[in-house]
Structures are given as C-alpha cells and as structure tokens.
Amino acid sequence: MIITVQPDQRRAVLASPAVFSIESMEVTIKGADADAASLQLVLMTTAGVPIARCTSWTGDSTAGFVGTLDSRTEAADTFFAGKRPDERLPAIVALGDVNRPWFVQGVEVVNNPLRGAPMPLDPMQHYLTADLFAGLTLSSDATAAERGAVLRAILERLQS
Numbered sequence: 396m397i398i399t400v401q402p403d404q405r406r407a408v409l410a411s412p413a414v415f416s417i418e419s420m421e422v423t424i425k426g427a428d429a430d431a432a433s434l435q436l437v438l439m440t441t442a443g444v445p446i447a448r449c450t451s452w453t454g455d456s457t458a459g460f461v462g463t464l465d466s467r468t469e470a471a472d473t474f475f476a477g478k479r480p481d482e483r484l485p486a487i488v489a490l491g492d493v494n495r496p497w498f499v500q501g502v503e504v505v506n507n508p509l510r511g512a513p514m515p516l517d518p519m520q521h522y523l524t525a526d527l528f529a530g531l532t533l534s535s536d537a538t539a540a541e542r543g544a545v546l547r548a549i550l551e552r553l554q555s
Contacts (some may be wrong), residue, residue, distance in 0.1 A: 397422075398410070400424060404429065405496070415486065417471045419463055419465040422449060423459045427490065429494070431454075434491075436488070437490075438464065438486060438488050449463060474504070475506045482506045483503045484503070484506075486505075
C-alpha cells in the first residue's frame with residue numbers, strides 16, 4: 396500500500412488497495428519529511444485499541460519510507476472475534492514521529508481467515524499531550540519538591 400501524506404491538511408491518500416487487511420503488508424509513506432527513526436504507523440480500532448504498528452523504516456523523505464505493517468496480532472484476532480471471514484470493520488490509521496502527528500483518519504480493515512498465528516503487539520510509545528497535564532498546576536514560584544511531584548505524576552501517566 397502507498398500512503399501519500401498531505402501535511403497541510405493532516406490527512407493522507409491511500410493508494411490501491413485502499414483497505415487494510417489482517418495480514419502482513421508492505422507500506423510506503425510518501426510526502427512526509429519525517430524523523431524515520433521515530434516514525435510510527437498505527438492501525439487501531441475506533442475505540443483507540445491498537446491492532447497493528449510499523450516502527451521500522453527504510454528509505455528517506457525523498458524516495459519514501461518503506462516498512463511492514465504486520466497486523467497478525469492477538470489484538471486483531473480479538474477485533475474480529477465472531478465476525479465473518481471477509482467482514483470489513485471501521486478503524487483508524489495514524490502516522491506520527493517525534494516532531495508531529497502527520498495524519499489520523501478513518502479506514503476499513505478486512506478480516507483475513509488465512510492469516511498466520513497471532514503475536515502479541517509491542518507496547519505503544521506515549522506522546523506528551525495536553526491530557527498528561529490535566530489537573531496539574533504549578534506556580535511560577537514552585538519549589539523543587541513541587542516541580543518533582545508534578546514530573547512524577549506525568550511519568551506515572553506516561554507509564555500507564
């Protein structure tokens with residue numbers, strides 16, 4: 396699959412096939428001037444549960460980044476539990492690196508009854524978002540202990 400990023404709109408165009416399948420598939424990202432070492436493509440349910448990730452890329456921003464999205468995971472099996480062998484379900488695909496989220500958009504995922512044995516999904520990376528700071532206040536004259544307590548709270552939220 397070729398995904399062409401449109402950074403100004405935070406969306407992407409998915410080339411044929413424009414549907415994700417529960418199997419291993421090569422993905423090429425074009426149009427993203429990204430940090431390849433931290434580039435991450437995530438396929439998740441509409442509830443935000445990750446079912447596949449690609450974090451290893453070759454290439455560059457000129458030729459495109461090429462990686463393998465392997466969705467033969469236990470999470471994908473759970474996502475399609477009790478569904479028809481060819482059923483399509485709505486999902487979300489997102490791409491980001493350490494500098495920015497490149498896009499997030501809705502997609503379809505098709506069940507594949509011939510997929511291989513499921514594997515556990517690697518743990519997700521956490522990004523600093525506004526919700527990590529929700530309810531945490533720190534005045535300009537905060538003591539070192541107060542700053543430390545806020546940092547510990549943020550770290551705990553990142554690890555959960």
